[in-house]
Amino acid sequence: MSDAGPPDDRPEGPDVATEIEGHADVLAYLREADGHAFAFVGPSRIGRRTVALWWARWATCETVRAQGGDTPCGRCESCRLHAAGRHPDVAVKAPATETKRGRAALAPMLRIDQLVPRDGPSADPDPLATRIRARPRFGTSFAILDGAETLNEAAGNAFLKLLEEPPSWAKIVLIAPSVGALLPTLASRCTPVRFAAPPTHAAAGDAPHPALRTGQLGWLRSDAADPEGAAVLRDAADAVVAALPGPLDGALTATRAWLDVKRERAPGDADAWLLEALRRDAPAAYPAALAAVRDADDAARAYVGADVVAATLALRLRAAVGAA
Ligand SMILES: [Zn+2]
Numbered sequence: 001m002s003d004a005g006p007p008d009d010r011p012e013g014p015d016v017a018t019e020i021e022g023h024a025d026v027l028a029y030l031r032e033a034d035g036h037a038f039a040f041v042g043p044s045r046i047g048r049r050t051v052a053l054w055w056a057r058w059a060t061c062e063t064v065r066a067q068g069g070d071t072p073c074g075r076c077e078s079c080r081l082h083a084a085g086r087h088p089d090v091a092v093k094a095p096a097t098e099t100k101r102g103r104a105a106l107a108p109m110l111r112i113d114q115l116v117p118r119d120g121p122s123a124d125p126d127p128l129a130t131r132i133r134a135r136p137r138f139g140t141s142f143a144i145l146d147g148a149e150t151l152n153e154a155a156g157n158a159f160l161k162l163l164e165e166p167p168s169w170a171k172i173v174l175i176a177p178s179v180g181a182l183l184p185t186l187a188s189r190c191t192p193v194r195f196a197a198p199p200t201h202a203a204a205g206d207a208p209h210p211a212l213r214t215g216q217l218g219w220l221r222s223d224a225a226d227p228e229g230a231a232v233l234r235d236a237a238d239a240v241v242a243a244l245p246g247p248l249d250g251a252l253t254a255t256r257a258w259l260d261v262k263r264e265r266a267p268g269d270a271d272a273w274l275l276e277a278l279r280r281d282a283p284a285a286y287p288a289a290l291a292a293v294r295d296a297d298d299a300a301r302a303y304v305g306a307d308v309v310a311a312t313l314a315l316r317l318r319a320a321v322g323a324a
Helices: 013-020 024-032 048-060 062-067 077-083 128-133 153-164 210-214 217-225 227-243 248-264 267-281 283-301 306-321
Strands: 037-041 090-093 096-098 104-109 141-145 170-176 191-194
Touching: 013 048, 024 048, 024 191, 037 048, 048 062, 048 077, 048 090, 048 141, 048 170, 062 077, 090 128, 104 283, 128 141, 128 153, 210 217, 210 267, 217 227, 217 267, 227 248, 227 267, 248 267, 248 306, 267 283, 267 306, 283 306
Parallel strands: 037 170, 037 191, 090 141, 141 170
Antiparallel strands: 096 104
16 A cells, blocks of 8 residues: 555545546446436445546536546536535435434435435435436536435335436436346336446555455455454454354354444444455355355344344354354
8 A cells, every 4th residue: 555645636535546446437438428317336345436426526527517528627616516525416315324213223224305305303304306406506416326225115216206307417326236236117217337346456465455356445445544443353254264163152252253343343344354254264155154144134133132143143154164
């Protein structure tokens, strides 16, 4: 990793530059793209949201609109509003991570009131549909729906009207792992834009971060911002994989500890580290382990007790790696 700090006059910052790198084909396509609704599909942390924001930045840049160009200028008013995170023509919604009572949501979901106006004290005061129907200040307005695979039937139907009759100035981006993960009614109205792992560069240091292999540069970035947190997740995952072939109580203890770490920290990161450790030590176990981890998530959401979840997961992981 370079230890050079970010130059202050770079509105996009080094992170955006890193994440859009490798997606040149997608950017070139988006600069020419007609249509109003797009599904950005590909693995998490690969840069789908960053590219969507970059597209909005480029399309609304006053310099680009006046003179053309492949990159936003970084100096006009629109670029400055983007950099400050308060651009009037860009609305981003992501699954709510808190319940109405302020507790961590077990299964974050996009809610109807984030998309269309709803009454009620806890309703989103700035729903997506209202924002995108207002005439944009810089020519194009962007509605970006992260985690679009979490839309349930009711929320999807509420959103469908907007997809069917979008304002002429609108670009709507649904971000999801795959087209198949979206409700069919939504998927059929979107042009898919596929994100593949960009070619990675030479690994930094002697223990390359797995994200360099998978192309999940957002994972790399968040770990760079919180190396201690990343180390905790990695160590907990390594402990599970090391304990699986040994005595059962050791495997149980390590699995329980890993689930605790996962609950306290980024759940997706915890999964990524565990699966990466398994991929390294027991590659054949990977598919069964992935299914076991997913089922453990489902069980936790269904309020199955933590001990039962941990024991079931430990047993299934042991079976996956062929432990007696
Ligand atoms: Zn600009």
